[in-house]
Amino acid sequence: MRPDAELFGWWIADLVLAQSLRWPRPLPLLMTQAFGPAFRTEGGGKRIRPGEKGFEPAVCVALVQAAAEACRLASELSRRAEKLLAVAPKLRAKGAGDVIFLLLNEDAVSGSLVTKNLSRFAARRLFERLQQLDAVRELSGRTSFRLFGL
Known part of the structure; x- marks a missing residue:
């Protein structure tokens, strides 16, 4: 009924x-699949909308x-968290x-994070070291303002 509220409807679902x-x-399960292949007609054609033929089975497949x-994703994040904890003893920064x-x-954590024990420059070096150890990934893809995460 309201195309501009479609994603909100999936979030409610x-x-x-x-x-x-x-x-x-x-968890955003159905919302992540709203524009996915489960809601396409055979051959990758038009999107199946609520009320149309095949919508209910498409919801099940999407789920x-x-x-x-x-x-x-949970498995990958768990593996990365274990790797981060494994390299923690190798870090000397306060x-x-x-x-x-x-x-x-x-x-995500800002690459220029400042804490009472860590300056902006020390944080930059720490994140570079964590990247070298393959314990974190740079998420933003930018060189000026960097975000890091598992």
């Missing part, structure tokens, strides 16, 4: 799914694909513990 399964937090992708805590608990 994920919220309802989480509540019905008694999850503590909703399975999203769950598989979420499991793959504020390294704070940075590792942030990396494990946040989606």
